[in-house]
Amino acid sequence: MKFLLVAINAKYIHSNLAVYSLKAFAEKYGNNNNEIEIAEYTINQYSDDILRDIYKRKPDAVGFSCYIWNIGMVKEIVRDYKKICPNVDVWVGGPEVSYNVEQVLRENETIDYVMYGEGELTFKEVMDKYTFNGIGIDDLKDILGIGYRKSKSLEHQIFESETGILDCSKKQRIQIIINKPQQPVDMSDIPFVYKEMKDFENKIIYYETSRGCPFSCSYCLSSIDKRLRFRSLDLVKKELQFFIDNNTNQVKFVDRTFNCNKKHAMEIWSYIKKHDNGVTNFHFEIAADLMTEEEIALISDMRPGLIQLEIGVQSTNEKTLEAINRKTDIEKIAEITEKIHHGGNIHQHLDLIAGLPYENYESFKRSFDQVYAMKPDQFQLGFLKVLYGSMMKENSEKYGMAYSGRAPYEVLKTKWVSFDDILKLKEVEAVVEIYYNSFQFENTIRKLSELYESPFELYEQLGSFYQRHSENGEKHSRVKRYELLLNFIKKRNFEENIQWEELLTKDFYLRENAKSRPGFSKNIEKYKHQIREFFKGEEVRTILMDYEDYDSKQLEKMTHVEVFGINEDNLTYILFDYKHRNPLNKQAKLINITKQIKR
Incomplete structure (x- = not known):
């Protein structure tokens, strides 16, 4: 019996840690001889090509790992797959189906089963039940962490309706069964999934040393799980050494708040510093206001590029932070990021979220300017996703939130921001990504932002200008983006005697030894x-x-x-x-x- 685990990733450079963990756990602890196979694709591939490949693999059961970026594609593929393979069981799992199990089963008749929550123990039990004859209702009732349909015969039952007597003698009532949740897995029991690195060449490696989150951010699904658990540091160090020995390009820790446990963080940072191979980069998501002087001293002495930090600020509006249950000290974040920045050796990625409660357009502008002043290496503007299972979804009506009915369920308007405001912020997001986060315009943008009291106003004006020159959805070339920035600057008629063409030329060649010389040089x-x-x-x-x-x-x-x-x-x-x-x-x-x- 063959079970195919399918991952449809957002990009080719991504890999799916979840399906590899399921496979490794079931093979190590399971009591079966069934075959487990993994197939990875991307959302940029044609659905028909993915469907064809799944069909050719001839699985007896297939499971899809579901996220906001792929759920639409998964549903489309499953619908067609069931037409050609109606007897193959289709399972789904992952965050996009874990918090609305009943809805998923009622609205998608081609999906047979849902695994919700953590998957390792549940998948092992599922595989233990499977035989060459498949899996039956009696097998399902004892498996924790799953949802499924159960048909109940209505023979000999007659109902009265407005149109007369309804004879249901040949009908069935579909009952949705959701079993009790699975117990949390011991993090140290999960096998290390990376055995042969050639299978992950040119891909980001995802790695996990903890699960759960001590915080209660209302927009985040991680806040639901308060059972904070850590992987044995002895195991972690052996596994880190494997990455180091293999000269892995980047290892991205998926721990939700890596430094919530100081001892855990310090041991890992100390280990990678001591065993640095000069190549591997490690990415961590941290809470900056939890950083101690000891931790800052440790990371400030690392090789430039050894680690990078992602810091979610989300907003600097105190009322907003209170509404989303974030106990964030903005002044402390600014202080810590400045100390890290002063070391000159660590890339810092800071985030803001637009569309949060009590954050209007002017408030977001202030948040933007405060975070911009922290001089992040990358500055990500995200838009609120109203996710199933989150407190934000429960309170969405209270906040007057309208959001897309399709994944990723992005906010359209709230009591505080209109759709017009959202569209303007989308323009700002686009030019921040192009002109700030790309590192291709660093000197020009730095000088330009000095001429504005508010950096947000610069990107607001630049975003509007860029949009007017991209009316037909045109994707501008690299040179064209430089030319557009120069045209924007010239239309502003700044009095300062600044050689903008020279700044742009310097930026142009800093990242690339271009063959063709730009016209402004x-x-x-x-x-x-x-x-x-x-x-x-x-x-x-x-x-x-x-x-x-x-x-x-x-x-x-x-x-x-x-x-x-x-x-x-x-x-x-x-x-x-x-x-x-x-x-x-x-x-x-x-x-x-x-x-x-x-x-």
């Missing part, structure tokens, strides 16, 4: 001879490290030299070294070679 043809002579000279060998195997022509192609300045007597020559990039933003190393050029 200075013509440097007349300086080419001097630049070539520099690459032929001996000094270039002392300036460019690790390039000893390349000749002068190769050096010139692998790097870039830009000439800055208006006055011919006061030019500056800057060398862009792409082999030695900043590990936090991937920008080229800059070397001033003016003295070498002018000799």
Whole structure:
């Protein structure tokens, strides 16, 4: 008997830790000889292609891992799959079906069973019950953490209706059965799922050392589980060493608040610092206001790029924070992020959520400006998702919330923000992603934001301008985005004597040694001879490290030299070294070679 576990990920670089954990747990602890197979796809693939591949695998039962990004696609595939394989059991599990089990079964007749909550113990029990003859009603009643349908015969029952007598002698009543919840699994009992890293090449590796969350944020499903549990640190260290030995590019911890237990966090951070291989990056989601001086001192001495931190601020409005049950100290967050920023070695990713209770457009603007002042390396603007099972959904009517009926159930309006406000904030989100988070416009945006009292007003104006030049949904090229930013700046008629074209040129070459020169850049043809002579000279060998195997022509192609300045007597020559990039933003190393050029 073959059970196929299906994961439909948001991107190719993602992997699905859940299905690998189910498989590993059932194989280690199960009492069956059934085969468990995993199939991973992405939402960018055609549904027909996924359907074809599932069919060709010939499973006896198939289970889908369901999230807000894939639930629509899962339902579509399941409907078609049942048409061609009506006798194959279809299971679903995951956060998108765990909090509305009855609704899922009533509205989707092609879904046979739902696993809700944590899946490892439940899936093991399901596999233990399966035989080559499938699974029956009597097998289901004892499995914790599942929901299913049960048909009850209505023979010989007659009902009166407005239109007369209804004979139900040949009908059945469908009864939804939801068994009791499964017990929480011991985190140390879950087998380590990564055995052969070649199966995860070019993918982000997800790793889990704890479950549950000590906080009660009303919009978040993690707040439902208060049973905070940790994986044995002895196991964690062995598994971290596996990633380190394999030179894994990035390991993303999925622990909801990694530093809620100081001892746990300190041991893990100390271990990866001590065993740093110079390659692997570790990503953690933390509560900044819980950070201690001891923790800051430890991480501030790490290799640049060894770890990165994601910090959910969500709002700086005190009434909003109270309404969503976040006990957040905004001043402490600002203080901690500044200390971490001062170390210059850790990427910080800060989040805000639009559409929260008591946050109107002006309030969100203040939240934006306060978080922007914390100088995040990446600044994510999200929009509230009103999720099944969350307290926010229960209170949505109280807050006057309208939200999409389709996943991801994004807010459309509230008592405090209109749909017009949401649309304007969408424009802000788009240009923050393009012009701030991409690291491709860093110097230009920094200088530009200095000319605004409110950074939000800059992105508000830029978002409106960008939208007007993208009316047909046009996806602009990289060069076009630079040109649009320059046009935006010129229309503002700033009085300051700033060489915007030079700033944009510097930003343009910091991330990429572009083959084609942008039209806004200075013509440097007349300086080419001097630049070539520099690459032929001996000094270039002392300036460019690790390039000893390349000749002068190769050096010139692998790097870039830009000439800055208006006055011919006061030019500056800057060398862009792409082999030695900043590990936090991937920008080229800059070397001033003016003295070498002018000799």
